[in-house]
Amino acid sequence: MPKAKILVTRKLPDDVENRLIDTFETILNPSDEIYSAEKLIQQSKNVDAILCAPGDQIGADLITQLPDRIGIISTFSVGYEHIDISAAHARGIAVTNTPGVLTDATADIALLLLLGAARRAYEGERMIREDKWTGWTPTQLMGIGLQGKRLGLLGMGRIGQAVADRAKAFGMEVHYHNRNKTDYDALYHETAEGLLQVSDFLSLHFPLTPETHHFLSAEKMALLPKGAVVINTARGPVIKDDDLIAALKSGQVAAAGLDVFEGEPDLHSDYRDLTNTFLLPHLGSATRETRNAMGFCAIDNLVAFFNNERPPNLVKV
Ligand code: DGY
Numbered sequence: 001m002p003k004a005k006i007l008v009t010r011k012l013p014d015d016v017e018n019r020l021i022d023t024f025e026t027i028l029n030p031s032d033e034i035y036s037a038e039k040l041i042q043q044s045k046n047v048d049a050i051l052c053a054p055g056d057q058i059g060a061d062l063i064t065q066l067p068d069r070i071g072i073i074s075t076f077s078v079g080y081e082h083i084d085i086s087a088a089h090a091r092g093i094a095v096t097n098t099p100g101v102l103t104d105a106t107a108d109i110a111l112l113l114l115l116g117a118a119r120r121a122y123e124g125e126r127m128i129r130e131d132k133w134t135g136w137t138p139t140q141l142m143g144i145g146l147q148g149k150r151l152g153l154l155g156m157g158r159i160g161q162a163v164a165d166r167a168k169a170f171g172m173e174v175h176y177h178n179r180n181k182t183d184y185d186a187l188y189h190e191t192a193e194g195l196l197q198v199s200d201f202l203s204l205h206f207p208l209t210p211e212t213h214h215f216l217s218a219e220k221m222a223l224l225p226k227g228a229v230v231i232n233t234a235r236g237p238v239i240k241d242d243d244l245i246a247a248l249k250s251g252q253v254a255a256a257g258l259d260v261f262e263g264e265p266d267l268h269s270d271y272r273d274l275t276n277t278f279l280l281p282h283l284g285s286a287t288r289e290t291r292n293a294m295g296f297c298a299i300d301n302l303v304a305f306f307n308n309e310r311p312p313n314l315v316k317v
Helices: 014-023 037-043 060-064 085-090 103-118 121-129 158-169 192-197 241-250 269-273 288-306
Strands: 005-008 025-027 049-052 072-075 094-096 150-154 173-177 201-204 228-232 253-258 277-279
Touching: 005 014, 014 025, 014 288, 037 060, 049 288, 060 085, 072 288, 085 094, 094 288, 103 121, 103 158, 103 201, 103 228, 103 253, 103 277, 103 288, 121 277, 150 158, 150 192, 158 173, 158 201, 173 192, 241 253, 241 269, 269 277
Parallel strands: 005 025, 005 049, 049 072, 072 094, 150 173, 150 201, 201 228, 228 253, 253 277
Antiparallel strands: none
């Protein structure tokens, strides 16, 4: 039986590409060029599946132009807001993602952001690199301690819970709001507003949807205790950048740790200029182990599909 033909839109880790080559007829993207819609459509001719990633924009318009033989789009990510799921389903194309395997790596990054923002890591690093450190002083770069502080988690799925586990080890009191109360041992708030009011630290863990777009606005940040710390490892557009920047300038928000940005890799330049931000370039899942696991998960979804089995991580609307 001929092997299924897969278009891989981005350069993936070597072990993942090797497994793809062993399993399928594979078109790789060794230069990691980001395909325009036209190029993606052109590259998709004569393939049975697309293995894509968050930087690709697979909207309804593009999906309507894909060849009929494409049966599945497997994304190398847990997030899938870059794919128009309804448009794919309307064409009978299955969509899969990679949940679960990036939980720990992302939770680790959330804690790195939380510590980096609270303990003024950027200012400290810069002081040393710019050779401006004149020695220890009793009042230098005093930050915010974690012990006994309330961490508010918006979204209590796998990643939220893994962040909670880590935060407890730092002596934080964990609060959360989620569509549904979970069994996790933490203080549940019925409303997001209720959670915001007690969040000395706020960490965002919900997907980007039309409902969560620009969720964290000036109005919402006004509910936070003054001098709260905001952490985002979810998606950039869940925050209204102008409002967070104003809150960081006024001190309503003391510091922010951000791994994701609206319009990334272009980000609001004020984030760079402010010293009370700790910024990372979307590194949540960026460990060798996790990126391999994501790739293998994306492959498992394809293998199941082409074996006429139900892919383990089918995305539903
Ligand atoms: C995802 O999987 O959605 C991440 O943002 C990429 O690591």
